[in-house]
Amino acid sequence: MTSPFIEEMIEMTSNMYRLGWDERNGGNISYMLDEEEVKEYLDIHCVLRRIPIGFYAPTLIGKYFIVTGTGKYFRNVKRDPETNLGLFRIAQDGTTAELLWGYRDGGRFTSELPAHLMSHMARLEVDPENRIVMHTHPTYTLAMNYVHELSDRSFTHSLWEMCTECIVVFPEGVGVLPWMLCGNNTIGEATAEKMKEFRTVIWGMHGIYAAGKTPDEAFGLVETVEKAAQIYMLTAHLPRVNTIKDEEMVILAESFGVNYRKDFLNL
Ligand code: 2HA
Ligand code: ZN
DSSP states (O other): OOOHHHHHHHHHHHHHHHTTOOOTTOOEEEEEEOHHHHHTTSOTTOOOEEEEOSSOOGGGTTOEEEEEBTTOOGGGTTTOHHHHEEEEEEOTTSSEEEEEEEOTTSOOBOTTHHHHHHHHHHHHHHOTTOOEEEEEOOHHHHHHHHHSOOOHHHHHHHHHHHOTTHHHHSTTOOEEEOOOOOSSHHHHHHHHHHHTTOSEEEETTTEEEEEESSHHHHHHHHHHHHHHHHHHHHHTTSOOOOOOOHHHHHHHHHHHTOOOOGGGSOO
16 A cells, blocks of 8 residues: 555654664654545455553543554554554544554554644644654754753744744644653653643653644654754753843744743843
8 A cells, every 4th residue: 555644654754763862763753634635545344453541531532543553663653554554443432442553563553652743632622633643763953952941931032043933833832741750651642741842852861752733744843853952952961152042032933923931031
């Protein structure tokens, strides 16, 4: 099967791999699809396997997702999408994935499915058009986690200072979680809680989550945060001679008409 959504997954995973964000099996993506677009390519009544998801997702019943597989390498998605990706529907019980395509070697979805689906539920509440949740390990964002205080406000403020466009691209800021054990419902719930407020959530000393209506929106958030973190890391050990001032960020936000977190600035 080839389809626009598989092509999209190939493009995203290939780009993320080449950016150096997804070593080995690092990173995972979930993309919610409309039944109409799935139907064009698959018999939606032909369930290959039923896989428990390990939590209850009432608002996702009947929804379709294409999701990267557990233990799979982003580097390999292009060569063999049917093994490295899977497409499933959340069953009527709200706790089972009905596999319709993929995970061909008997595999299953990413171990981070709780964080993905719980984030989808949280984002859909605030943005019914949300479709994408992506998780990755961008190098400079991670580096910055080791040398910067991990709080929503101060981390956001430092990122906003690093590129003129930051406050315009993520005016709501970024949420920051402390280091936590990954791959379980607890980190999923913590991520979803932050996702009510932020499209971008940093997992302390692990990586980043981003959500959006389109792959471009989610990807754009991660690459903008990563660019800011890169500039932070290239300059953190040098004397700061110039900076974007908080009053200038206000001018930017107002000029672009974005609703920004005023309490994240020192005015
Ligand atoms: O699945 O990135 O957080 C690989 C990961 C886990
Ligand atoms: Zn990870």
